[in-house]
Amino acid sequence: MTELRIDSLLPAEMATRAEYLGVRKAEMPIFTMLILSILAGAFIALGSIFATTVAAGGMSVTAADGSVAFSTGFPYGVTRLLTGLVFCLGLILVVVGGAELFTGNNLIVMAWASGKVSGGAVLRNWLIVYFGNFLGSMGTAVLMFFTKQYTFGSDAVGITALKIAVAKCDLGFTQAVALGILCNALVCLAVWLTYSARTTLDKILSIIFPVTAFVAAGFEHSIANMYFIPYALLVKMFDPEFMARVGEKVPHLDVLTWDAFFLKNLFPVTIGNIIGGAVLVAAVYWVVFLRAKKAS
Numbered sequence: 001m002t003e004l005r006i007d008s009l010l011p012a013e014m015a016t017r018a019e020y021l022g023v024r025k026a027e028m029p030i031f032t033m034l035i036l037s038i039l040a041g042a043f044i045a046l047g048s049i050f051a052t053t054v055a056a057g058g059m060s061v062t063a064a065d066g067s068v069a070f071s072t073g074f075p076y077g078v079t080r081l082l083t084g085l086v087f088c089l090g091l092i093l094v095v096v097g098g099a100e101l102f103t104g105n106n107l108i109v110m111a112w113a114s115g116k117v118s119g120g121a122v123l124r125n126w127l128i129v130y131f132g133n134f135l136g137s138m139g140t141a142v143l144m145f146f147t148k149q150y151t152f153g154s155d156a157v158g159i160t161a162l163k164i165a166v167a168k169c170d171l172g173f174t175q176a177v178a179l180g181i182l183c184n185a186l187v188c189l190a191v192w193l194t195y196s197a198r199t200t201l202d203k204i205l206s207i208i209f210p211v212t213a214f215v216a217a218g219f220e221h222s223i224a225n226m227y228f229i230p231y232a233l234l235v236k237m238f239d240p241e242f243m244a245r246v247g248e249k250v251p252h253l254d255v256l257t258w259d260a261f262f263l264k265n266l267f268p269v270t271i272g273n274i275i276g277g278a279v280l281v282a283a284v285y286w287v288v289f290l291r292a293k294k295a296s
Helices: 011-026 030-055 077-097 104-113 119-147 156-169 174-195 200-217 222-237 240-249 259-288 289-295
Strands: 060-062 069-070
Touching: 011 104, 011 259, 011 289, 030 077, 030 119, 030 156, 030 222, 030 289, 060 174, 060 240, 077 104, 077 174, 077 200, 104 119, 104 259, 119 222, 156 222, 156 259, 174 200, 174 259, 222 240, 259 289
Parallel strands: none
Antiparallel strands: 060 069
């Protein structure tokens, strides 16, 4: 008689599910994979838009004597918490809506380690999905530029977008790698937790805390950065009137360049994301739950 269970899957069962899903992802037709990865890039960009808008809420007014008369902003930690909570929209859309995200797909390593898919199939998935994520993120950034939403809140949204991008382009190589490692460890743990879920609500709750944690802590997500930095670059390059208004409010704007985006952020952060997801999460859980099964 088949046992009927309504509770969540246990970790050993989650590992088997991760292995099964890894095979399905690796064997997906290229066209389907590309379309779903473009969607994922757009979904993460939507979460980034939400996060930028919420992060733009803080504003202070200075009195005549130079002191702060009043402030509408929350303390740093509270602002980061709220920003992280709303950014969860991106991964929720990916997981529940069904899309292919490079960072989450680092978990395919579990299927590869079990011998269920080839190394070539894993690399094919990663390359196609990474490219599709880039298209989806960039396309959303271009569309958002034309909305001029960055002028909302008396230019607060645009100032915040520029400050976010400048900070990301000003990271050291080792720092960016380390921030990328920690970020995707949490992202892949969020995806891993959804493998235990039996309902949509379970999946959403599984995502919220790990993703909120990585955003609040300031960790670096390569796919989110495909939106954050190009969006700010588009504003900087193609709206001189806006930049003339706000330029003095954003220090170190000179570091915000396409070269810095690719070489100082995207490249090291992607390396870190792979280490965090494929090694610290996928490989570790494979050793714990699936290695013995393969040996037998």
